[in-house]
Every structure is written in C-alpha cells, then in structure tokens.
Amino acid sequence: MCQLLGMNANTPTDVCFSFAGLAQRASEHKDGFGIAFFEDRGLRYFVDHHSARISPVAELVRRYPIKSDNVIAHIRKATQGRVALENTHPFVRELWGRYWVFAHNGDLKHFQPRLHAAFRPVGDTDSERAFCWLMQEMAKAHASVPTVAELTHTLRELVPAIAAHGNFNLLLSNGQALWAHCSTALAWVERAHPFCAATLADDDISIDLAAATTPQDRVAVVATEPMTRDEAWARFAPGELRVFVDGRASAC
Amino acid sequence: MCQLLGMNANTPTDVCFSFAGLAQRASEHKDGFGIAFFEDRGLRYFVDHHSARISPVAELVRRYPIKSDNVIAHIRKATQGRVALENTHPFVRELWGRYWVFAHNGDLKHFQPRLHAAFRPVGDTDSERAFCWLMQEMAKAHASVPTVAELTHTLRELVPAIAAHGNFNLLLSNGQALWAHCSTALAWVERAHPFCAATLADDDISIDLAAATTPQDRVAVVATEPMTRDEAWARFAPGELRVFVDGRASAC
Numbered sequence: 001m002c003q004l005l006g007m008n009a010n011t012p013t014d015v016c017f018s019f020a021g022l023a024q025r026a027s028e029h030k031d032g033f034g035i036a037f038f039e040d041r042g043l044r045y046f047v048d049h050h051s052a053r054i055s056p057v058a059e060l061v062r063r064y065p066i067k068s069d070n071v072i073a074h075i076r077k078a079t080q081g082r083v084a085l086e087n088t089h090p091f092v093r094e095l096w097g098r099y100w101v102f103a104h105n106g107d108l109k110h111f112q113p114r115l116h117a118a119f120r121p122v123g124d125t126d127s128e129r130a131f132c133w134l135m136q137e138m139a140k141a142h143a144s145v146p147t148v149a150e151l152t153h154t155l156r157e158l159v160p161a162i163a164a165h166g167n168f169n170l171l172l173s174n175g176q177a178l179w180a181h182c183s184t185a186l187a188w189v190e191r192a193h194p195f196c197a198a199t200l201a202d203d204d205i206s207i208d209l210a211a212a213t214t215p216q217d218r219v220a221v222v223a224t225e226p227m228t229r230d231e232a233w234a235r236f237a238p239g240e241l242r243v244f245v246d247g248r249a250s251a252c
Numbered sequence: 253m254c255q256l257l258g259m260n261a262n263t264p265t266d267v268c269f270s271f272a273g274l275a276q277r278a279s280e281h282k283d284g285f286g287i288a289f290f291e292d293r294g295l296r297y298f299v300d301h302h303s304a305r306i307s308p309v310a311e312l313v314r315r316y317p318i319k320s321d322n323v324i325a326h327i328r329k330a331t332q333g334r335v336a337l338e339n340t341h342p343f344v345r346e347l348w349g350r351y352w353v354f355a356h357n358g359d360l361k362h363f364q365p366r367l368h369a370a371f372r373p374v375g376d377t378d379s380e381r382a383f384c385w386l387m388q389e390m391a392k393a394h395a396s397v398p399t400v401a402e403l404t405h406t407l408r409e410l411v412p413a414i415a416a417h418g419n420f421n422l423l424l425s426n427g428q429a430l431w432a433h434c435s436t437a438l439a440w441v442e443r444a445h446p447f448c449a450a451t452l453a454d455d456d457i458s459i460d461l462a463a464a465t466t467p468q469d470r471v472a473v474v475a476t477e478p479m480t481r482d483e484a485w486a487r488f489a490p491g492e493l494r495v496f497v498d499g500r501a502s503a504c
Contacts, residue, residue, distance in 0.1 A: 041374050042337025044309075045297050056316045057296075064308045085294025093346060097372035118370030118391075120349035122293050139370075 002105040005073040006171040006222040008178035008244035012067035013219050017207045020062055021227045022073055024202035026052035031078040032088040035061055036101040037068035038175035043099045047088045070173040074103035081125035091131050096145045098174045102131040105224055106167025106183055130162050148177045152243045178244040180222045182236030187226045189233045190248055191219040198228040218247030254357040257325040258423040258474040260430035260496035264319035265471050269459045272314055273479045274325055276454035278304035283330040284340040287313055288353040289320035290427035295351045299340045322425040326355035333377035343383050348397045350426045354383040357476055358419025358435055382414045400429045404495045430496040432474045434488030439478045441485045442500055443471040450480040470499030
C-alpha cells in the first residue's frame with residue numbers, strides 16, 4: 001500500500017512539516033514519490049522514482065517552503081506497474097482549461113474500462129487507468145468546469161464504479177478544492193485559530209503552528225494515517241467521499 | 253524574447269552543463285523558467301516563476317545530473333500573459349498515451365484559433381494557445397502515435413498556419429524525438445565521437461565532453477543562440493523545421 005497526503009488551505013501554506021513526516025514513511029514505500037502544488041491555476045510538479053528518503057528532489061521539497069492552497073503527495077510501494085517515472089503518482093491531466101491532479105492508494109482488480117475519449121494512460125498502473133476513466137466520465141458529465149458541489153455530486157456517482165474493483169483511496173484536486181475518497185484508510189484534520197503545537201507521528205519533529213499562521217488561516221490535511229500525534233484526526237468511513245474547500249470540510 | 257534549449261540523445265545524458273549556460277542568460281529573461289526531462293515515457297517537470305539565476309529549483313537542476321534522452325528548457329521574458337506559474341513554459345499535455353512537451357520563443361499576433369476539442373489553455377499566453385491548437389490538429393490527423401516521419405510531415409503542414417501570426421520558434425518532444433521550428437533564431441550542434449572540450453558562450457565554464465561519454469554516444473543540442481563558443485553550431489534558416497532522433501538531425 002502507498003501513502004497519500006493532501007492539503008487544502010484558504011491561504012497559500014507550505015507543507016514542509018507534513019512532507020517531512022511523509023518522507024519518514026518512505027523506508028517501506030520506496031518505489032518513488034511525487035508531489036504537486038497548485039499556485040492558483042498553475043502547478044508545480046515533482047516526481048522521482050527514488051525513495052523520498054534519499055531523493056534530492058524530495059530534499060528540495062522538504063527545504064523550499066513552496067506555498068500552495070492545494071497539494072497532493074504520494075509515496076509509492078509498487079503493486080501494479082513497474083518502478084518507473086511514468087508510473088509515479090500523482091498523475092496530471094488538463095480538462096476545461098484546468099489542471100487535475102490525482103493520486104491513489106490501493107489495488108484495483110480487473111479494472112479495464114473502455115477509454116474511448118481523450119484521456120489515455122502513459123504508464124501501466126491500475127491507478128492511472130482509473131484516473132483516465134474518471135476524467136473521461138467527468139468530461140461527459142459537464143461542458144465546462146462545474147461548481148465544487150456539482151462535481152462532488154458527479155464523483156459520488158462515478159467513484160463507486162471504480163471502488164467495486166478493490167481499494168480506492170483517492171485524492172483529486174483542480175486547485176479549487178480537494179476531493180478525498182476512502183475505501184480502507186484515510187484520515188483528516190482541520191487546523192484553525194487558535195493554532196497549537198503539533199508533533200509528527202513518525203518523528204520527533206514539532207512545530208508551533210501559531211507561529212507560521214494568522215488567525216484567519218484555515219488548513220485541512222488528509223493522509224492515509226494521521227500525520228501528527230497530538231491533534232484531533234478523524235478517520236473516514238469506508239465508502240466516504242469528502243471535499244475540502246478553503247481549509248475546511250465542505251457540507252456538500 | 254525568451255530563450256530555448258533542447259537536447260536529444262541516443263543514450264540518457266545530463267544537461268547540467270548546458271542548463272548552467274542557459275541560467276546565465278536569465279538576468280534578462282527573469283520571468284520564470286521551466287525544464288522537462290523525458291525518461292522513457294515518463295516525465296520530470298520543473299517550473300518556477302522565479303529567475304533561473306536565483307531559483308532553488310534551478311539550483312537543483314544545475315546540480316542533480318538527471319539523465320534523459322529528450323529535454324526541453326525555457327527561460328521566460330514575458331511578452332503576453334502575466335508572470336505566473338500557469339504561463340511558464342514548457343507546457344505539457346497527454347495525447348495517444350504519450351506526454352507532449354512544448355516551449356515557444358516569439359510573439360504571435362491575433363492568433364485566436366477555434367479550440368473545440370480536448371485541449372484548452374490553462375494560462376493566458378499566445379504560446380499555450382498555439383500548443384493546444386497544434387495538439388488538437390495532430391489528434392485529428394492521426395488515430396494513434398504516428399511515426400516520427402509521419403508527424404514531421406503533419407507538423408510541416410500545421411506550423412506555417414501559426415507562424416503566419418508572428419515569431420514561432422518552437423521545441424516539441426514526445427520522448428521519441430525532438431522537433432524544432434525556427435522563425436527568427438535557432439541553432440543546433442551535434443556531438444559525437446571523438447568528443448572534444450566545450451566552453452560555455454556565457455560563462456567561463458568548460459567541460460571535457462569525452463570524459464562523460466562513450467564512443468557510441470550521440471547528442472544534439474538546439475538553442476536560441478549557440479551555447480558554446482568552440483563548437484560548430486549551425487543556424488536554422490527562417491521557416492525551417494528539423495527533427496532530431498537518437499542524437500542526430502534526421503533526414504525526414
């Protein structure tokens with residue numbers, strides 16, 4: 001199983017702290033890592049087929065405080081598809097003049113959808129196949145970028161068709177919101193004023209969140225397992241799909 | 253005007269030397285940079301809206317010897333489109349299960365093609381518009397990845413329609429070949445055994461190319477202006493389109 005990390009915030013925020021925690025988990029999940037940062041409509045995208053523990057690219061990400069309102073990161077333990085750059089999550093496609101970023105944790109069996117439209121996998125993972133099918137069906141359902149509520153509704157219809165084939169823990173973002181679906185393991189936390197200190201679950205690194213934030217800031221973090229040991233993480237229920245906007249779980 | 257750098261090789265080769273030269277040109281071209289490296293079908297993609305002279309991402313690229321058989325890099329001086337990540341070249345799209353990377357140097361006037369298919373610009377540059385139109389028309393012309401010769405033929409038909417609107421110096425790659433079209437300024441050099449020493453045109457850095465290569469290696473480098481002062485660079489003629497495969501200019 002791989003490990004996912006997502007961040008959605010109401011103001012551009014860096015993920016150096018959380019990514020340091022994720023990289024600690026890369027001893028077992030050593031088959032590459034990737035991270036995508038939205039900056040408004042633009043995207044920074046770093047992948048490496050080396051482990052996040054030793055990759056010079058991961059070292060840059062840990063040290064360079066890239067501020068973003070939507071981030072998706074993934075460290076990979078290969079189940080389907082060889083260890084290669086084209087099989088490294090997250091995957092990116094453009095639709096309706098927006099970039100879409102997708103990462104998946106799980107394993108899909110016998111998922112060979114008909115891909116007849118404009119989205120084809122470059123690599124050979126079940127995950128990229130699922131992403132291409134999602135994009136194809138989203139493109140059919142809407143003529144242009146839908147509202148967050150509309151797209152959430154569409155995803156609630158589409159995702160179960162994939163999840164029927166196995167574990168489908170997913171993160172998806174277009175820079176406006178972060179969608180997360182849980183089959184087996186996903187947890188989330190909201191950070192807001194008054195910010196406290198937080199300590200990584202996988203390391204002894206602590207951070208005083210108040211020192212790096214203003215009272216107006218809101219940040220939601222989603223991860224396969226809780227990233228910190230002293231915050232109130234909530235676990236997703238199996239089959240649950242949530243969307244995060246402006247740093248909080250949305251009601252839609 | 254921006255600056256382009258492309259590399260095509262018959263064996264994965266690093267571009268640290270050439271990128272160091274390109275970064276020297278970033279004092280004038282300060283509105284961002286980007287570089288994409290193919291590794292087989294996979295892609296590493298680095299962009300920053302900071303100048304390549306000061307960007308920590310550029311520093312990583314200069315020091316981390318990423319080996320690739322096809323590279324496209326660009327440093328930007330904004331003419332159309334504001335300074336933002338989504339306007340930073342190169343641009344990437346997927347078509348026929350392959351990534352396509354595009355960078356442009358020049359300025360297109362009144363180029364507002366009808367984009368009715370699956371490729372839409374995310375930013376607001378003339379360059380990304382031209383790329384989306386090229387992808388749209390390529391998708392119409394072929395049902396799956398064409399041969400290099402077939403695609404070269406298609407590009408010879410399509411490119412003049414864009415170049416009629418202004419300067420259209422372009423680099424395009426899908427990881428199998430590097431296509432280059434010149435309106436006003438583009439030069440290229442082939443490196444092959446016996447390799448010699450080379451000195452950057454913009455700095456006093458020299459490299460002994462023989463020390464880092466084998467007699468079988470072949471590398472072609474394409475750039476807006478010759479990158480070195482002691483090699484036999486050839487200049488493209490205005491309107492010329494060339495394709496590089498396995499480190500040499502192809503006859504097609």
